Amino acid sequence: MAEAIAYDLRREILRGTLVPGETIKERENAEKRGVSRTPMREAIRILAQEGLVQLRPLRSPVVANPSLKEIIDQVRVLHALELLSGELACATATEAEIARIGHLKDEIDRLCDIIDSVDLFELDMQFHAAIVAASHNQALIETHRAYMARLWRARYLSARIRRTRRRVLRQHGAIHRALAARNPRRTKAEIDAHFAPMYKNIESHFKTSEDSGGN
Amino acid sequence: MAEAIAYDLRREILRGTLVPGETIKERENAEKRGVSRTPMREAIRILAQEGLVQLRPLRSPVVANPSLKEIIDQVRVLHALELLSGELACATATEAEIARIGHLKDEIDRLCDIIDSVDLFELDMQFHAAIVAASHNQALIETHRAYMARLWRARYLSARIRRTRRRVLRQHGAIHRALAARNPRRTKAEIDAHFAPMYKNIESHFKTSEDSGGN
DNA sequence: GCGGCTGGTTTGGTATACCAGATTGGACCC
């Protein structure tokens, strides 16, 4: 149940229903959802662990309002995790897994201009998660998932930028080909190329929207 | 308070007082420590997040008993995190931080054959944590700390191997010099060299002690 | 009028009570 509450809260935070910087009062939110404080508390801890809310001793938790540097820092870690995934996956991925990665890439190609950006973004996350899953490294999979959750908002806002979509598609294809060729060096290079624009996108979006910066 | 309980539990797990595979009953352990179930539950969640205990829905949590593969997987992630730390630290570390890393190295050199292996290991962890801290990347610091906690036992057992100590000392020096030279490529290479034996050490120790393997 | 203090209220932290599913031990049947 706590997991379900965390899921709802997470969506609300990432969609912006719960504004960054705002407090989350246990009682209030608990009874709004018709549950007790106990699972609500647990849900908040889960989100705190993901970095979406910030706990303060003896104070109400607040929705995290990460600064640009914090987001970039987190992207750097995510980047490193995906590099490791790509390297490992070259050695450990099954042909079926590589095929599924290719299929996801094709799906993204096909639906790119049809479906809305949220659904498209979900597909993009699945593509990346599939690569990580192909590493067959459970710890890596879990840590990567945690960072994906934490960065959902920032990555989503970055991925909206239409101008870069065609490039993203090309890069997905390149990553898939490098994986299929079982070439770790090329795979890592392509993942690097895929991440490179993200730093700039996030930065520029942060500058323009400027809804935050402090905690 | 939950944090304090988690601290105690963590020590007991890592020292082996709580045997891997054993269940941790909330009521039992709570009243043994004279606290309520509520903070005990929270402590258990913290440790579960660290990977030291394993939660099972509607079942008692059990002390994690990681298989060799799981440990190696985690070391791989730790390895990647430290590589990233080294690379970033070359650009971001202050001279004072590099000096502190060098000082920790000297301390380890000096006390290597004097103090007991637990204290020595604490110093080793400080050395590595100092490098990560020099990256000035909070997310990286936190994730690294989580993996250090998770791998405490395995790394400790590996570090006990006296035969390799001299090599470890040399590698610490090499890492420090590469950092001081602000040379990312060399830093990463030296960190690689430092990690390489760990995989084998853990594997060989796992084979000999053979207290586990399953979950 | 303004700042600091104070009491009531809010809120997170902890303890306790209750519930439903899981476990287990034993009795019963084959």
Added chain:
DNA sequence: GGGTCCAATCTGGTATACCAAACCAGCCGC
């Protein structure tokens, strides 16, 4: 004698009650 079923009990999950610290508003003194 072995297997199966059932109930007493144990255990995690949830709800509620209580406490102490933090917040806030209004009051008092300057």
